[in-house]
Amino acid sequence: MAFRLFNTLSRTVQEFVPVDGAGRNVGLYCCGPTVYDFAHIGNWRTFVFGDLVRRYLEFKGYRVNHVMNITDVDDKIIDRVRETKSPLGEFTARFEAAFFEDLKTLNCRLPHHTPHATGHIPEILALIGKLVERGLAYRTPEGSVYFSIEKYRAGGGQYGQLVKLNFDQMRVGERVANDEYAKEAAADFALWKARTAGDGEVSWPSPWGPGRPGWHIECSAMSMKLLGPSFDLHLGGEDLMFPHHEDEIAQSEGAALQPPGQPFVKYWLHGAHLLVEGKKMSKSLGNFFTLRDLLAKGFTGREIRGLLLRAHYRETFNFTLDGLQDARVSLLRLDDCLSKLREVAAQGSATQQPPGPAAGSEALAALTEQFTAALDEDLNISGAWGAVFEWVREANRRLAENALNGPQAAAALAAWDKVDAVLGVGAPAEIAVPPEINALLEARQAARRAKDFSRADALRGELKAKGWLIEDTPKGARVKRV
Numbered sequence: 001m002a003f004r005l006f007n008t009l010s011r012t013v014q015e016f017v018p019v020d021g022a023g024r025n026v027g028l029y030c031c032g033p034t035v036y037d038f039a040h041i042g043n044w045r046t047f048v049f050g051d052l053v054r055r056y057l058e059f060k061g062y063r064v065n066h067v068m069n070i071t072d073v074d075d076k077i078i079d080r081v082r083e084t085k086s087p088l089g090e091f092t093a094r095f096e097a098a099f100f101e102d103l104k105t106l107n108c109r110l111p112h113h114t115p116h117a118t119g120h121i122p123e124i125l126a127l128i129g130k131l132v133e134r135g136l137a138y139r140t141p142e143g144s145v146y147f148s149i150e151k152y153r154a155g156g157g158q159y160g161q162l163v164k165l166n167f168d169q170m171r172v173g174e175r176v177a178n179d180e181y182a183k184e185a186a187a188d189f190a191l192w193k194a195r196t197a198g199d200g201e202v203s204w205p206s207p208w209g210p211g212r213p214g215w216h217i218e219c220s221a222m223s224m225k226l227l228g229p230s231f232d233l234h235l236g237g238e239d240l241m242f243p244h245h246e247d248e249i250a251q252s253e254g255a256a257l258q259p260p261g262q263p264f265v266k267y268w269l270h271g272a273h274l275l276v277e278g279k280k281m282s283k284s285l286g287n288f289f290t291l292r293d294l295l296a297k298g299f300t301g302r303e304i305r306g307l308l309l310r311a312h313y314r315e316t317f318n319f320t321l322d323g324l325q326d327a328r329v330s331l332l333r334l335d336d337c338l339s340k341l342r343e344v345a346a347q348g349s350a351t352q353q354p355p356g357p358a359a360g361s362e363a364l365a366a367l368t369e370q371f372t373a374a375l376d377e378d379l380n381i382s383g384a385w386g387a388v389f390e391w392v393r394e395a396n397r398r399l400a401e402n403a404l405n406g407p408q409a410a411a412a413l414a415a416w417d418k419v420d421a422v423l424g425v426g427a428p429a430e431i432a433v434p435p436e437i438n439a440l441l442e443a444r445q446a447a448r449r450a451k452d453f454s455r456a457d458a459l460r461g462e463l464k465a466k467g468w469l470i471e472d473t474p475k476g477a478r479v480k481r482v
């Protein structure tokens, strides 16, 4: 079935048709972190959204080349390097390592390429050179290079493809040095920033004098190097639409490396903002969370991932601690159902037979179809979760009625595994119980065998305090998360 996505370029939901004529390879570029601090939960919403797009494309059978840049030089980083008096590489390495650790905690698939801005200075200089050569960029007396919006438009370039801009208000030839600015301040933007005293050691030689790249040009240079001058999908938070992505289009299409009639990017996807407890996240309001802050409160990566995946990517999402609790409860319900299905599947087909033909497993195996139908429609994640929890209800009903045999349970689990290759929230049964909990369970069993019931009770209490309940089943004791 066709996969349809909302393309910011056309402002419509469009069928996804890859640039690759064979319809198999897909290039996906996600704007990555600026490694000057720990990423916050709003950033993580976008990265988890990127992971959902990647996983779903792979689920659909595409071979995805996923690129995510690491911005390891920019205004904010240089300020911090100056404050902390640490070398640039040392400063950014720490936050980059933390970023990849967090990415793993949230069970995001690692991008195939994670290029660094500082590792691509020659490509960046070559692209700026091309723009200068084409008359679209100019050097200022102090040795910076700016992109001329006027020249770009005069040559037929369209500035304002993602956002509507009022060119009557725009003052021609005015320049903006900062990487981030509002739509109303749209002006010629910096491709290369001449070295200033405040930059310290952070500069590279260039044909225009020593300096460093602007933020926008790095994404153009690295995406086109790794995915070609015209590729499928470019993704980021909606705050990147302007100026970052608009400037990327201008630079990349201004360099005219694309085959005739081909855009720099075919589909632009933007994830909406995240509020925390109903308000814009801010340190002064006390609602600013990094992933680590939430882990310190006792939540797990999969619970946080589960919550971040709850709302449609184009809707503003209100992230709350109560929501995290709900995500925990939902996942426990799911885990409980999966572990029961695993037990029935492990028993094989001989022990139980469903009572009649109506108890076939078709309804459970239909999970993947319903799930796919929802996600095909611009990643309708609510519909996808709806299919999952309907499946859980149905599986639980059949389990309670003893109306599932081994192969049916195994088929239901196989359907779940396919779906979880996209959601990435399933806890494999074997790692669900930490070793220290298993050791306590063992000790409790040993105490019972030795008829030391007070010790057995104490161990049961200890397990409960750690959040695990003992269940005595015909197959022996096991633990379950409270």
Ligand SMILES: [Zn+2]
Binding pocket: 030, 031, 032, 219, 244
């Ligand atoms: Zn970018």
